[in-house]
Amino acid sequence: MTTAQLVSSAPAIRTTSLQCGTYLSTDLAATRRMLEEVLDLECVRYAPRSLYVRERGHRPGEPLAGKPYLVLEVHEVDAIPNPQAFLNHWGVFVATQSDVDRAYATIVANKERYGIPIVQKPKANHGAYSFYFADADSNWWEVEHRIHKKQYESLRAIGDVV
Amino acid sequence: MTALVPNTWLSHGTIECKNPPKSRRFYQEVLGLGSVRPLPAAQYLWNGGRWSLVCVGIGVDTKPQGPENRFRLRVDTAAEVEAARETALRLQSEHDIREIGPLEVKAGVHAFMLRDLDANWWEISNVPAEHYDEAFLRGDVAV
Numbered sequence: 001m002t003t004a005q006l007v008s009s010a011p012a013i014r015t016t017s018l019q020c021g022t023y024l025s026t027d028l029a030a031t032r033r034m035l036e037e038v039l040d041l042e043c044v045r046y047a048p049r050s051l052y053v054r055e056r057g058h059r060p061g062e063p064l065a066g067k068p069y070l071v072l073e074v075h076e077v078d079a080i081p082n083p084q085a086f087l088n089h090w091g092v093f094v095a096t097q098s099d100v101d102r103a104y105a106t107i108v109a110n111k112e113r114y115g116i117p118i119v120q121k122p123k124a125n126h127g128a129y130s131f132y133f134a135d136a137d138s139n140w141w142e143v144e145h146r147i148h149k150k151q152y153e154s155l156r157a158i159g160d161v162v
Numbered sequence: 163m164t165a166l167v168p169n170t171w172l173s174h175g176t177i178e179c180k181n182p183p184k185s186r187r188f189y190q191e192v193l194g195l196g197s198v199r200p201l202p203a204a205q206y207l208w209n210g211g212r213w214s215l216v217c218v219g220i221g222v223d224t225k226p227q228g229p230e231n232r233f234r235l236r237v238d239t240a241a242e243v244e245a246a247r248e249t250a251l252r253l254q255s256e257h258d259i260r261e262i263g264p265l266e267v268k269a270g271v272h273a274f275m276l277r278d279l280d281a282n283w284w285e286i287s288n289v290p291a292e293h294y295d296e297a298f299l300r301g302d303v304a305v
Binding site: 084091 | 169192198200209
């Protein structure tokens with residue numbers, strides 16, 4: 001790999017937030033059931049074949065109200081034109097390593113019910129403990145826990161290591 | 163009903179790049195993302211909130227993505243969207259931006275998409291910050 005030095009600290013485009021990521025589903029109802037009943041995410045069908053998805057807790061009066069959040073935008077299509085792979089996944093965080101193990105066991109036990117064809121075993125990697133699974137449309141998910149100094153905001157504070 | 167995996171929060175998404183330092187220049191200097199490189203093969207990107215985008219360096223050409231798998235970045239105004247597109251065109255050669263789409267206007271939202279040096283798609287738009295809050299409060303549309 002070649003190197004490329006950063007030459008400017010002021011960005012050319014002054015973006016204010018990374019708002020949203022998008023992906024596809026061939027069965028929006030099944031996708032929603034998995035997101036709500038398995039991963040505990042909040043969904044709203046904002047158009048007949050489209051969902052917005054976010055973590056819970058951002059409604060008025062809830063603990064995260066007013067704080068920024070990422071939205072996933074899911075569109076229903078008849079066929080997936082570009083199947084996704086392991087390195088294009090979405091991650092959800094859980095509070096403890098034991099929660100990862102519990103999540104793995106419960107997803108394995110319910111994978112037929114939610115149309116989950118692939119569930120990999122948990123493993124430790126770079127301060128994270130996690131496992132991956134794929135849905136029926138090749139969208140991959142990671143359920144992870146990280147020790148404090150390896151959590152994303154901690155890493156931002158530490159800065160570059162390489 | 164309690165979810166099978168309760169109390170989660172969305173922590174990250176993931177994209178691939180061929181050459182982490184080169185792609186990092188684009189993310190940071192063009193798209194305005196924060197970035198940190200804790201591992202040789204991974205850099206973490208962010209812009210607001212605790213959520214990160216993990217960019218994994220694979221050292222070879224990436225699997226091309228389609229625009230249906232993209233990330234949306236917000237700027238404040240319609241004029242800034244148009245200016246951002248002009249900026250992307252000006253920097254296209256320097257940063258190996260593969261494709262820059264047309265400006266589109268729908269329901270008052272201005273947007274354009276670009277495909278970066280690693281064939282990942284980005285959308286830059288002025289979707290209001292409150293748009294999503296309002297959608298969740300309105301609830302499901304009738305189907």
